[in-house]
Amino acid sequence: xxxxxxxxxxxxxxxxxxxxxxxxxxxxxxxxxxxxxxxxxxxxxxxxxxxxxxxxxxxxxxxxxxxxxxxxxxxxxxxxxxxxxxxxxxxxxxxxxxxxxxxxxxxxxxx
Amino acid sequence: xxxxxxxxxxxxxxxxxxxxxxxxxxxxxxxxxxxxxxxxxxxxxxxxxxxxxxxxxxxxxxxxxxxxxxxxxxxxxxxxxxxxxxxxxxxxxxxxxxxxxxxxxxxxxxxxx
Numbered sequence: 001x002x003x004x005x006x007x008x009x010x011x012x013x014x015x016x017x018x019x020x021x022x023x024x025x026x027x028x029x030x031x032x033x034x035x036x037x038x039x040x041x042x043x044x045x046x047x048x049x050x051x052x053x054x055x056x057x058x059x060x061x062x063x064x065x066x067x068x069x070x071x072x073x074x075x076x077x078x079x080x081x082x083x084x085x086x087x088x089x090x091x092x093x094x095x096x097x098x099x100x101x102x103x104x105x106x107x108x109x110x111x
Numbered sequence: 112x113x114x115x116x117x118x119x120x121x122x123x124x125x126x127x128x129x130x131x132x133x134x135x136x137x138x139x140x141x142x143x144x145x146x147x148x149x150x151x152x153x154x155x156x157x158x159x160x161x162x163x164x165x166x167x168x169x170x171x172x173x174x175x176x177x178x179x180x181x182x183x184x185x186x187x188x189x190x191x192x193x194x195x196x197x198x199x200x201x202x203x204x205x206x207x208x209x210x211x212x213x214x215x216x217x218x219x220x221x222x223x224x
Contacts, residue, residue: 034212036215042217042218043201043203043215043218044215045215046212046213046214049211049212051211088153088154092213098144098156098159099156099213101153101154101155102153103152103153
């Protein structure tokens, strides 16, 4: 059974701080990893993908992957109230890149 | 990324009835997926919609309850049959763009009374 685990939160950070979201996965065969942002009442929006060990930066977002530890993280710098949402971690691999989703972490950024 | 639309965006249905949800993509895609998101929960994959062949269902989901059609590379439907209140969820279609990423449609919010 493939599993992706996330702390459900809520994770509360002040505006301007760094938010750190974490995720672990059970399937060592997973090859690709994704972070989706989901606002309440909306569908998930892809914000980051990462495929190899190390860091990947895109604007205020940095994804980190450590395959040896089966660990993925997302850092959000200069957090804004508009970043308040649920962040879903997903792991994929194999034909069609079937995804397994974690339960999501709710982030609250306080002004 | 592909532009994905779903119809209806929401519906309220009576138990025992069926609802068909449509998913339209603005470009041809090889793989389309249907997910369910129950209230306060994460996403669960229902099935992979295969063009020209029967859908591939995940454990716990069966064709009689969730029949799926995929007549071409831009369109798919999911039917929720003989509905009960436990089927109240958001149903999402997603597409795999071949470049390693999946994108979601806006979802259909279903309430069963």
